[in-house]
Amino acid sequence: MMKTVIGYGLLGGALIALLKVIEYRYLLVEHSLDIYGGIVAAIFSAVGIWLGLKLTRPRETVVVKEVRVAGPFARDDARLAELGITARELEILEAMAAGFSNREIAERLFVSENTVKTHAARVFGKLSARRRTQAVQRAKEARLIP
Amino acid sequence: MMKTVIGYGLLGGALIALLKVIEYRYLLVEHSLDIYGGIVAAIFSAVGIWLGLKLTRPRETVVVKEVRVAGPFARDDARLAELGITARELEILEAMAAGFSNREIAERLFVSENTVKTHAARVFGKLSARRRTQAVQRAKEARLIP
DNA sequence: CGCAAAATCATCCATTCGGATGACGCGGAG
DNA sequence: CTCCGCGTCATCCGAATGGATGATTTTGCG
Numbered sequence: 001m002m003k004t005v006i007g008y009g010l011l012g013g014a015l016i017a018l019l020k021v022i023e024y025r026y027l028l029v030e031h032s033l034d035i036y037g038g039i040v041a042a043i044f045s046a047v048g049i050w051l052g053l054k055l056t057r058p059r060e061t062v063v064v065k066e067v068r069v070a071g072p073f074a075r076d077d078a079r080l081a082e083l084g085i086t087a088r089e090l091e092i093l094e095a096m097a098a099g100f101s102n103r104e105i106a107e108r109l110f111v112s113e114n115t116v117k118t119h120a121a122r123v124f125g126k127l128s129a130r131r132r133t134q135a136v137q138r139a140k141e142a143r144l145i146p
Numbered sequence: 147m148m149k150t151v152i153g154y155g156l157l158g159g160a161l162i163a164l165l166k167v168i169e170y171r172y173l174l175v176e177h178s179l180d181i182y183g184g185i186v187a188a189i190f191s192a193v194g195i196w197l198g199l200k201l202t203r204p205r206e207t208v209v210v211k212e213v214r215v216a217g218p219f220a221r222d223d224a225r226l227a228e229l230g231i232t233a234r235e236l237e238i239l240e241a242m243a244a245g246f247s248n249r250e251i252a253e254r255l256f257v258s259e260n261t262v263k264t265h266a267a268r269v270f271g272k273l274s275a276r277r278r279t280q281a282v283q284r285a286k287e288a289r290l291i292p
Numbered sequence: 293c294g295c296a297a298a299a300t301c302a303t304c305c306a307t308t309c310g311g312a313t314g315a316c317g318c319g320g321a322g
Numbered sequence: 323c324t325c326c327g328c329g330t331c332a333t334c335c336g337a338a339t340g341g342a343t344g345a346t347t348t349t350g351c352g
Contacts, residue, residue, distance in 0.1 A: 046327075086327090086350085088328075099280030099283040111329085111330070131247055133245045134246075233298095259301095261301060263340080263341095266339085278339080
């Protein structure tokens with residue numbers, strides 16, 4: 001910025017010097033002072049406008065760009081604790097959401113199907129759900145599972 | 147805009163007139179042409195800068211703002227047709243995803259529970275699912291439902 | 293109109309799910 | 323040490339779900 005100002009200052013000085021030359025050169029010949037003043041006014045107005053534009057142009061690039069697609073999912077541990085859902089129950093919940101049957105979940109977690117059922121039943125109670133699809137739906141709404 | 151330009155034009159004219167008065171008043175007394183030229187240059191430069199600023203100020207409000215959190219969900223009709231899932235079947239699918247039982251869906255859609263079951267069975271077949279939770283999961287992955 | 297796809301309803305049967313309840317072991321808090 | 327929360331497993335039973343199959347009606351389209 002400082003560089004630019006100095007550059008313009010020097011340019012202005014050069015212009016003034018040039019104008020002086022023109023002044024001495026033509027004024028003594030034929031042109032009146034009125035015309036001379038008009039020319040000076042026009043030139044400096046133009047230079048001023050150009051200068052003003054140059055100095056303010058960079059300010060136009062005020063661009064606010066914010067792009068957000070989809071968060072990677074953050075579990076709502078607060079609500080989780082609030083509902084009293086344990087880690088194991090959450091595991092069963094996730095497996096149910098993935099579409100596994102109680103038996104499959106049992107095999108996957110190395111426990112009996114009965115155990116899965118009790119966990120599931122507790123989850124249903126804590127989520128006030130009567131069906132597993134309902135439990136999954138509510139869990140997703142509550143951001144307990146992705 | 148036209149009004150502004152005309153206003154500035156008139157103002158410029160008045161300034162020029164004023165300068166002429168100053169010119170005739172002071173030039174005849176003592177000041178040199180150099181000083182006169184400098185004053186004119188300075189004044190018109192200032193006016194020019196001010197004019198340039200005024201004319202370009204409105205352009206500074208160029209703000210590009212793009213905020214996108216989560217898409218409103220676009221159903222993949224292509225895959226839908228690809229799988230041969232009909233509109234009615236999709237309705238049943240959505241209801242299942244919402245956590246409703248076959249009976250509830252039947253009441254909601256004013257059909258018998260048997261009908262819901264057949265629709266559901268077809269959906270399961272088309273999605274290669276054995277359980278409704280699995281069907282829901284796959285439907286969501288395939289962007290058939292939100 | 294006449295066909296094909298879709299929607300509707302049904303029956304039978306096996307599996308799965310959900311509800312209620314009881315029990316046992318383990319580890320931490322009081 | 324004792325109690326409690328959690329995880330584990332079980333049994334009984336009724337409701338819900340899934341599979342297979344057949345039939346009738348409605349609807350869209352050439």
